[in-house]
Amino acid sequence: MDGHEVDIRMEALLKVFKEETREIVALKEFSLDVGDGEFVCLLGPSGCGKTTVLRIVAGLETKSGGRVTVSGVEVEGAGSNRGVVFQEFALFPWRTVRKNIEFGLEVKKIPPHEREAVSSTFIDLVNLEGFENAHPHQLSGGMKQRVGIARALANDPAVLLMDEPFGALDAQTRNLMQKELLRIWSATRKTILFVTHSVDEAVFLADRIVVMTARPGKVKRIIPVALPRPRERTSSEFISIRGEVLEELDAEFAKTMMREMTDASVQHKA
Amino acid sequence: MLSLVKLVKGAIALNWRQLLLGALSLAIFVSAWQMYSWYLNANVSGYAAYVPYPGEVAEAFVDSFVTPAGTDGLVMSDHIIASLKRIFMGFVIALSIAVPAGLLMGSYITAEGLGMPIVEIFRPIPPLAWIPLFLVVLGYLKGPAAIVFLGIFFPILFNVILGVKRVDPILIDAAKTLGSKKRHLFLKVVLPYTTPYLMTGIKVGLGIGWMCIVAAEMVGKYGGGVGFYIWDRSDIGQWDYVFAGIAMIAILGILTTGVASQVERRLYAWMGMK
Ligand SMILES: Nc1ncnc2c1ncn2[C@@H]1O[C@H](COP(=O)(O)OP(=O)(O)O)[C@@H](O)[C@H]1O
Ligand SMILES: [Mg+2]
Numbered sequence: 001m002d003g004h005e006v007d008i009r010m011e012a013l014l015k016v017f018k019e020e021t022r023e024i025v026a027l028k029e030f031s032l033d034v035g036d037g038e039f040v041c042l043l044g045p046s047g048c049g050k051t052t053v054l055r056i057v058a059g060l061e062t063k064s065g066g067r068v069t070v071s072g073v074e075v076e077g078a079g080s081n082r083g084v085v086f087q088e089f090a091l092f093p094w095r096t097v098r099k100n101i102e103f104g105l106e107v108k109k110i111p112p113h114e115r116e117a118v119s120s121t122f123i124d125l126v127n128l129e130g131f132e133n134a135h136p137h138q139l140s141g142g143m144k145q146r147v148g149i150a151r152a153l154a155n156d157p158a159v160l161l162m163d164e165p166f167g168a169l170d171a172q173t174r175n176l177m178q179k180e181l182l183r184i185w186s187a188t189r190k191t192i193l194f195v196t197h198s199v200d201e202a203v204f205l206a207d208r209i210v211v212m213t214a215r216p217g218k219v220k221r222i223i224p225v226a227l228p229r230p231r232e233r234t235s236s237e238f239i240s241i242r243g244e245v246l247e248e249l250d251a252e253f254a255k256t257m258m259r260e261m262t263d264a265s266v267q268h269k270a
Numbered sequence: 271m272l273s274l275v276k277l278v279k280g281a282i283a284l285n286w287r288q289l290l291l292g293a294l295s296l297a298i299f300v301s302a303w304q305m306y307s308w309y310l311n312a313n314v315s316g317y318a319a320y321v322p323y324p325g326e327v328a329e330a331f332v333d334s335f336v337t338p339a340g341t342d343g344l345v346m347s348d349h350i351i352a353s354l355k356r357i358f359m360g361f362v363i364a365l366s367i368a369v370p371a372g373l374l375m376g377s378y379i380t381a382e383g384l385g386m387p388i389v390e391i392f393r394p395i396p397p398l399a400w401i402p403l404f405l406v407v408l409g410y411l412k413g414p415a416a417i418v419f420l421g422i423f424f425p426i427l428f429n430v431i432l433g434v435k436r437v438d439p440i441l442i443d444a445a446k447t448l449g450s451k452k453r454h455l456f457l458k459v460v461l462p463y464t465t466p467y468l469m470t471g472i473k474v475g476l477g478i479g480w481m482c483i484v485a486a487e488m489v490g491k492y493g494g495g496v497g498f499y500i501w502d503r504s505d506i507g508q509w510d511y512v513f514a515g516i517a518m519i520a521i522l523g524i525l526t527t528g529v530a531s532q533v534e535r536r537l538y539a540w541m542g543m544k
Contacts, residue, residue, distance in 0.1 A: 060443050080449030090444040094462045094541035103458070104448035135542025155448055 007071060007191040008034040008057060008159055014065030015052050026052045028216035030066070034159075039185060039192045041206035043199065043249065045256040049217030050195040054161050057193065058084050071158045080104055083152030083190075085162040089144040091136040097147050098123065098132040104155035122150035125184060142173040149184065159191040166201070178204055182229060199245050203238060204231055211248045214255040221248050300324050322510035330510040331517060334499075341502070344494050346518060352494035353487065353522070356411065357479050360418025364475065368426035369468065375427075376434025377460070389427065397421045397482050401489055410493035414486030421482040422475035426468065433467030434460055462541065469537055473530040480523040496522070 013030040016023050026049040034040045042050045055061035057068055059078035068075040070082055091100050101119040110118070123132055126146040136144055145165055152160060165181075166174045178201060185192060196202050202209045206225050213220045223245055227237055303324050310318040322330075334346040374381040397420035405413040437460050445459050487497025500515035 058443075058447055060446065078443075078446035080447070082447065084444070084447040086440060086444065088440055090438075090440045092441060092444075092459070092462070094465075096542070103445070106458070107445075107449045107451075107454050137542060151444075151448070 005036045006033045007036040007038070008032075008193060009069045010053070010057065010066070011068075012066040013053065013056060013063055013068065015049065015056065015061070016064045025216040027056075027063075028218055030212075030218045032210060032219055034191055034193055037189045037191055039194065039205060039207045041202035041209050042193065042195045042212060043197065043202045043209055043245065044212030044217060044220075045214055045249070045253045046197060047256065048212045048214050048252065050197075050212065051163055053217070054084075054163050054193065054195050057159075058082050058161050060084075080108070080155045081158045083155055083157035083160045085145070085148045085152050085160065085165045087164040087167045089136070089141075089148050089168075091144060091147055091151070093136050096133045096135055097128055097139070100136070100147050101151045101154050103151060108155075118154055119150075122154045125153070125187065126150045126180070140173070141169045142177055145169065145177060146180070149181070153184070153188060153190070157190070159193065162192065162194045164195055164197070167196075174201075179230070181205070199242055199249065200233065203242050203245060204233065209245055211245065212252070214252045214259070220252065223248070319507070320509050322513060326510040327513040327517065330508070331514040334511060334514050334518075339502070342492070342494070344499075346496075346499070346514075349494045349496045349499045349515075350518065350522065352411075352498075353483055353496045356415040356483055356487075356495065357418055357476070357526075359412070359415035360420075360479060360482075361422055361472075361476065363415075364419045364422035364426060365472070368423050368471070369430055372427045372430025373434060373460070373464070376431040376464075377456075382431075389424070392420075393424055397478075398485050401486050405486070405489055410490040414483055414490065414495065414497075417482045417486040418479045421478040422472075425474040425478065426471035429467045429471030429474075430464055433464030436467070437463045465541065466534070466538060469530070469534040473527060473534060476526050476530055477523065480519065480526065484519055 010030060010032045013027050014025075015027040016025050030049070030053060032040075042053060044050055052061060056063045057070065057075065059075050059082065073081075075082075092103065095103070098116075098119050101122055102115045105115040105118060119132075123129060126149055128143065128146050128150065131139065131143065136147065139147070148165065149160075166177050169177060182205065194202075194205060196205075203225055209223045209225060211220045211223065212218065223241065225241055227235075227241070231238055303321075307318070307321050307323045309315075310321055336345065338345050371385065375385045376382070397417045400417060400420065401413070404416045407413070408416055441459050441463070442455055445455055450458065483495065484497035484500070487495035488501040490498050492498075496515055496518050500512055500519075503509075503511040503515060
């Protein structure tokens, strides 16, 4: 953690989803510290509990056990000190770009002229000048997520929680948005917890990559990425770290696959 | 007022092709009608009096605005105003009860559990079944308005409930992470999300409202109204004036839903939907 202060502390998180006929243990003994200003990527096979971790930190999901603190304060429900960027963008369709970005400021009762000054700053930061009065349905996916990022940042949160924010974008846009996010991160120095299932994305972005086990999810291994930015995807260092991460993941993918197959056969017999 | 004129203009603004086809369709209809009247008259049919020529109806239509009736001294515009008053009363009351009720029933399972059985009892009853009771108890202005209220109430209620239930949970999540408390979630997410559904309810409700008003007014003995006018003229066998009244209802219905559609479209555009 390079001697940074701890910003997000997750201790022995447990999450059990109770369904009618069965209980799903999504997380068990999940512990992780994220340093102030650090960029951490959560990586793992689908269904391993990445979203659950993020939603618990965001306060959108209750935990069944363990502790979460953000900036030393225990998490109790959602709050504006933790900004969230959603894969589905989650923009308010009836609000313009500017009004979407000002949502949190309105809630905080910031007066209109101040709101406008703040939203203008973030519109500039995410390069959306000229689209202030557009509605979300008029924007491309990449632009929508720019709004999503600006909206989260306008509230000046301590941490930014991002759940596969570029998952819905095409490959070109995705690469561009990764570069943009790094630019924005270095301009704002927010702590970022970023969920992805793309190894390439994680190696390109992260200070540290946290590989999770298959369900129930816990930390399998933490791989630091000590490469200077901007990173070259074709460099030998990049490729070697990618290989290392992939190896860790492959075992977990195999486990997930095995379970899905046995689940299917159990259902088949029933 | 100016914006209302604009709305009406927008409602009837069609492209040329549609306009041409519309004129053709109307011409076919009027010719068929004209020929049917000819046929009845030529055969000295007893029904001829009931099917006046299109020209006669047009004349009666114009005359209904000009010549006051011998009985009550009212002209068509008086009847239109009387009907609009009732529609407006019924509409405003329906709106002011159905919207809060729908918001509550959509938001809280308890409210829905309490409200739904009552709603389900009254919903299958045609509003017109209440005419005798309402006319006696509420009189000839408020009685038909109450019938209209029943016609408009349910479409608005059900659409608002539907809107509240369809609110995208991820928008609620997003609003929460932006610092929203319950009150903000309601005012800044649930309410705007439900607005287009409300507009649909209003549009459907107004259509039903026009159906209700005619029937309710027909039973009325005074107080005017286009429905009353139709009944009154049939009593004295002025069938060309009866048809003029029916045409008036059609025009008013088309205008009302046309304006509602325009408002809806503008609202959607303004809210960035579609
Ligand atoms: N609301 C829920 N109810 C029941 N099970 C859930 C719920 N949310 C997630 N799960 C289960 O918890 C596990 C972890 O889900 P999630 O955190 O979404 O995984 P990931 O984001 O890594 O794909 C999955 O097996 C999923 O089916
Ligand atoms: Mg997920």
